[in-house]
Amino acid sequence: xxxxxxxxxxxxxxxxxxxxxxxxxxxxxxxxxxxxxxxxxxxxxxxxxxxxxxxxxxxxxxxxxxxxxxxxxxxxxxxxxxxxxxxxxxxxxxxxxxxxxxxxxxxxxxxxxxxxxxxxxxxxxxxxxxxxxxxxxxxxxxxxxxxxxxxxxxxxxxxxxxxxx
Amino acid sequence: xxxxxxxxxxxxxxxxxxxxxxxxxxxxxxxxxxxxxxxxxxxxxxxxxxxxxxxxxxxxxxxxxxxxxxxxxxxxxxxxxxxxxxxxxxxxxxxxxxxxxxxxxxxxxxxxxxxxxxxxxxxxxxxxxxxxxxxxxxxxxxxxxxxxxxxxxxxxxxxxxxxxxxxxxxxxxxxxxxx
Numbered sequence: 001x002x003x004x005x006x007x008x009x010x011x012x013x014x015x016x017x018x019x020x021x022x023x024x025x026x027x028x029x030x031x032x033x034x035x036x037x038x039x040x041x042x043x044x045x046x047x048x049x050x051x052x053x054x055x056x057x058x059x060x061x062x063x064x065x066x067x068x069x070x071x072x073x074x075x076x077x078x079x080x081x082x083x084x085x086x087x088x089x090x091x092x093x094x095x096x097x098x099x100x101x102x103x104x105x106x107x108x109x110x111x112x113x114x115x116x117x118x119x120x121x122x123x124x125x126x127x128x129x130x131x132x133x134x135x136x137x138x139x140x141x142x143x144x145x146x147x148x149x150x151x152x153x154x155x156x157x158x159x160x161x162x163x164x165x
Numbered sequence: 166x167x168x169x170x171x172x173x174x175x176x177x178x179x180x181x182x183x184x185x186x187x188x189x190x191x192x193x194x195x196x197x198x199x200x201x202x203x204x205x206x207x208x209x210x211x212x213x214x215x216x217x218x219x220x221x222x223x224x225x226x227x228x229x230x231x232x233x234x235x236x237x238x239x240x241x242x243x244x245x246x247x248x249x250x251x252x253x254x255x256x257x258x259x260x261x262x263x264x265x266x267x268x269x270x271x272x273x274x275x276x277x278x279x280x281x282x283x284x285x286x287x288x289x290x291x292x293x294x295x296x297x298x299x300x301x302x303x304x305x306x307x308x309x310x311x312x313x314x315x316x317x318x319x320x321x322x323x324x325x326x327x328x329x330x331x332x333x334x335x336x337x338x339x340x341x342x343x344x
Contacts, residue, residue: 122343129342133335140315140331149281152317153288156329160295160320163327 169262172255176262179243180270188239193267195236199244200260202234214254223248274302277321279330281314296320 183189203209209230213223227248231241247253268275276296278284284292289306296304300322311319317330 126343129339133339136335137315144281144316144331146282149316150285150288152329152331153280153284153292156318156320156327157288157291157295159329160292160299160327163299165299165301 169258171252172258172262173266175247175252175259176266179263180266183239184270186239188237189267189270191237192240192243193264195234195240196243196256196260196263199230199234199236199240200257202230203254203256210254210256213248220248223253227253268305272302273305274300274322275305275307276300277307277309279309279311279314279319279321281310281312281316281330283310284308292318292320296322 179192180189183192209226212218212226224245227244231244236244244253244256247256247259252259267273278292289308293304293306296306315331315335317333318327319330319333320327
């Protein structure tokens, strides 16, 4: 018997058995599987929720990072401006100091030059005066006559008369 | 060296004694002569200054000195007084102080006059007279011919100098030019 009845005749118990097996399996596994899938669904939902939160947190952090980045630019600009101001002020101060120092050095050099000039002038003058007087002494010693001596003595005697007693 | 003050004190005391007796001139001359002896013989001063030599020996030496120089009684007594007071070795200073004291009391002032050449007689007399008018005292001139001077006269009256030399004029000119 190869018709459907033949099959029934030969395979029906197997089918019934199979169905019974499936029904038993269903009966036995229905609850644990249901629990398993429910938990699994809940876990997936929780993971989804956590993923959502993480995404939101990441978005917030990204926003904050962007804000910070924007502020960093401002801070850098402010720092640069302050540094430029300070550098300018320092440059001014150093320039003023250098100028004052240069002025002092110039004044000192002028004074020293003036002193050296005066000293040289005095030295030259002294030299010329000494030379002239030495010459005058030599001439006087050579040319003073007895008459000149007497005249000098007479002059001294006259001058003594004018000295207060 | 004896302090001038001490020498003057002895000089004044001796003058007080000799002037009323009119002995100041003689004593002055005698002291000057003795001072000359001390100056020429430095050993004399050293002997009188030496404290190791007994006084009796010094007395004998002084007596010999007095006899040899033939000084009068007043001078001899004064010398013995100096010996008693350990001052004989300072006789030169005391004699000088006495001479100054005598001059002071007699109104005599010593004037040292320096000239390049010897003073002619006329000029000397005129200068002497003019100095006496200036000081109001009797002037004792001491002339020194100083060949370093160019010309003119320098007169020193005590510590005051009247400079009429050409050298002084040249010096004044030098100072003026260097000012």
